[in-house]
Amino acid sequence: MAKNILLLFGGVSGEHEVSCVSAKFIEKTLIEAKYQVIPVYINTEGNWHYQSRVPDNPEKHEINPCFLHRHSDCQIQTTDNKFPVDFAFPIIHGTTGEDGKLQGFFEFVDIPYAGSDVLSSALCMNKYYSKLIFQSAHIPQVSFIKVEKHEWTKFPEKIINNIAKDFRFPVFTKPASMGSSVGISRVQNPENLNEAIEHALKFDDLVMCEQGISAREIEVSILGNFPDYKVSIPGEIISSHDFYSYEAKYLDTNGARLVIPAEISPDQSMTIQELAVKSFTSVQGCGFARIDFFLNKEDNHIYLNEINTLPGFTPVSMFPKLWEQSGLKSVDLIHKIIQLGVEKYKQKKTLKTRRNG
Numbered sequence: 001m002a003k004n005i006l007l008l009f010g011g012v013s014g015e016h017e018v019s020c021v022s023a024k025f026i027e028k029t030l031i032e033a034k035y036q037v038i039p040v041y042i043n044t045e046g047n048w049h050y051q052s053r054v055p056d057n058p059e060k061h062e063i064n065p066c067f068l069h070r071h072s073d074c075q076i077q078t079t080d081n082k083f084p085v086d087f088a089f090p091i092i093h094g095t096t097g098e099d100g101k102l103q104g105f106f107e108f109v110d111i112p113y114a115g116s117d118v119l120s121s122a123l124c125m126n127k128y129y130s131k132l133i134f135q136s137a138h139i140p141q142v143s144f145i146k147v148e149k150h151e152w153t154k155f156p157e158k159i160i161n162n163i164a165k166d167f168r169f170p171v172f173t174k175p176a177s178m179g180s181s182v183g184i185s186r187v188q189n190p191e192n193l194n195e196a197i198e199h200a201l202k203f204d205d206l207v208m209c210e211q212g213i214s215a216r217e218i219e220v221s222i223l224g225n226f227p228d229y230k231v232s233i234p235g236e237i238i239s240s241h242d243f244y245s246y247e248a249k250y251l252d253t254n255g256a257r258l259v260i261p262a263e264i265s266p267d268q269s270m271t272i273q274e275l276a277v278k279s280f281t282s283v284q285g286c287g288f289a290r291i292d293f294f295l296n297k298e299d300n301h302i303y304l305n306e307i308n309t310l311p312g313f314t315p316v317s318m319f320p321k322l323w324e325q326s327g328l329k330s331v332d333l334i335h336k337i338i339q340l341g342v343e344k345y346k347q348k349k350t351l352k353t354r355r356n357g
């Protein structure tokens with residue numbers, strides 16, 4: 001059984017600060033669960049620093065540069081120390097941590113790790129390609145189109161006219177691969193589309209335009225490896241802003257509140273839980289995730305919004321809170337996530353990598 005857990009946190013994404021808070025909570029829980037924790041902080045430039053404990057301000061404790069060394073086993077090496085690693089727990093939200101890149105690194109150095117694998121992470125991070133998969137699995141979603149930079153630079157007016165013809169306003173414009181609502185606009189009329197698309201294109205060459213709806217935001221947590229999943233009770237995020245924007249998420253302390261369990265009917269709850277399993281199955285998700293839905297206030301239709309494969313994991317985050325209220329304490333949740341990571345690793349090891357191997 002995995003004992004020495006590399007806890008990787010921080011990172012170069014816009015969710016650096018949330019990652020540090022998530023790491024503190026996961027570290028506390030890992031210690032309670034009797035694991036040895038090797039905390040490694042990745043600063044905003046991407047440099048690795050070993051820290052004996054996850055500190056409050058990790059950027060002020062960059063005194064122990066380190067790297068991951070792999071020979072017959074894996075170790076974190078600092079200038080004067082070595083720490084054996086037998087499992088990695090990445091809690092780096094967003095770009096490079098949640099999009100399959102870090103997962104690819106773990107596969108490359110052959111170390112078991114928590115959460116989704118390369119393909120499911122990369123798919124869920126990309127709002128366009130994940131939607132294509134969900135569509136092929138007949139999961140209800142709001143209507144959407146993509147805007148590609150190379151087309152936009154040639155035919156901006158045509159694209160604006162098409163959107164104005166096919167969608168009702170407001171529409172939402174989003175960079176395909178971001179998080180934390182960065183680059184997202186709620187566009188009230190066609191005159192504002194140009195600015196909103198230009199803004200989203202600063203973050204990605206691929207932009208999504210989605211039908212805006214007046215929606216309640218219902219979320220569930222999921223645990224398991226393909227194809228056996230368990231889903232938590234649903235919770236609701238009630239934002240006090242126009243939408244659940246970056247400001248509402250991180251800057252305004254009264255920007256949003258969580259209601260657990262969500263005040264929806266048993267039927268709605270069941271539909272959301274079933275759709276959660278169907279959507280995680282469609283991307284072959286592993287380990288854990290938070291799955292976000294829209295419940296249209298006008299007609300009660302339920303739509304999948306997105307899957308977050310490395311959701312916020314702070315003491316006040318929806319992901320652990322939903323499990324707690326579903327009867328799974330954080331210590332047991334962490335055990336389960338590690339156990340699932342080890343099982344996934346062992347399963348992959350049963351497959352041949354060469355014809356004659």
Ligand SMILES: Nc1ncnc2c1ncn2[C@@H]1O[C@H](COP(=O)(O)OP(=O)(O)O)[C@@H](O)[C@H]1O
Nearest residue numbers: 142172178179180181182210211212213243244
């Ligand atoms: N089609 C939509 N209709 C209504 N609100 C939306 C729509 N798309 C996004 N939003 C709002 O914007 C927020 C962020 O969008 P989301 O796609 O979840 O991006 P992120 O990955 O950055 O969280 C949502 O939580 C919701 O408040």
Ligand SMILES: [Mg+2]
Nearest residue numbers: 180181292306
């Ligand atoms: Mg979201």
